[in-house]
Amino acid sequence: MGILIRLVITAVSLWISTLLVSGITVETDSVPKKIGTLLAVAVIFGIVNAVLRPIIKVVGCGLYVLTLGLIALVVNGLLFLLTSWIADQLDLPFHVDGFWSAVLGALIVGVVSWLLNMLVPDGDD
Template sequence: MRLLIWLVTNTLAVAVAAWIVPGIDFTDPGGLEENWPTWLAVGVILGIVSSLVKPVVTILSIPFIILTLGLFLWVINALMLLLTSWLAEQFDLGFVVDDFFWSALLGALVITIVNWAVATVVHD
């Protein structure tokens, strides 16, 4: 059940970010009803990147995190979103993040807020 909630949350967060943030797009026409396997795959990629790559990058950047009072974590989240976009491009999924400033930064913020909101609603 926890895996299913994690998967749906990541997919929902990516969908909301693509809907709200200009510069984050799915190149396939149609909505979530038609392209849900693609959106689900991008949610899985984001989850895997956040689970495997992000902890390593966070540990290696502890001095920057301390120096910026934690704001560098936002930059790390944006970089993970860009990595997700690059991986989705390699798998020809049609998920595109245009640039770091503002698309990735705003997208990371939206994804963080959606994940937080779902976590507060769904208690373990």
Template sequence: MRFVIWLLTNAIALATAAWLVDGVRFTGPSSGTAELEHKWPTLLLVALILGVVTSVVKPVITLLSLPFVIVTLGLFLLVINAAMLELTGWLARQLDLGFRVDGFWSAVGGAIVITVMTWVVDAFVGDERR
């Protein structure tokens, strides 16, 4: 159950980022039931990729860049989150999933939206670890 909530949280955050940020998008139909039928499997797969990238790659990058994180009082974490979103976009492109992140600033905007949405959804759903 915890995995499903985690995956849905990532999917909601990604969908919101694709809706709000111009350079973060899913390709395919853009309206009606065809859009939903085409995009929901892709959304779940990209959410899974983002979760794996965030769980595996991000801690290593954060540890290696710890001096930058400290000097910037944590703002460098935003750059790391943007890089994780760009890596997810690259992996999705390699797997031909129909998800794109167009550039660094789009990734930064998407990372901000994803972070905020994750906080909001976690606040509503609750955290089992508490």
């Protein structure tokens, strides 16, 4: 159940990023298709982050220390662009136009997800 809640939170965060960043779009008019697309992209984003983020952190540990963690913004943006590319390969109507849109979108997704996760109780409370 927790995984489904996190999936919905990520999808809502992606939706908010499409509203706030002009370079991030979901190009469908149908609300059910938009919801399905956002859920599918949330799954892709979760898999990309789960698989690649630990590898990147280990390999780029020195850069994280050297830049005081600011390289994480670049890494998040690149992972967001990768998610957009994978969604495009799967014919999902989710697009990120450019690096800066990706960085800003990933930052918004991260902050909104964090806020929503703070509001949703987990099993430990």
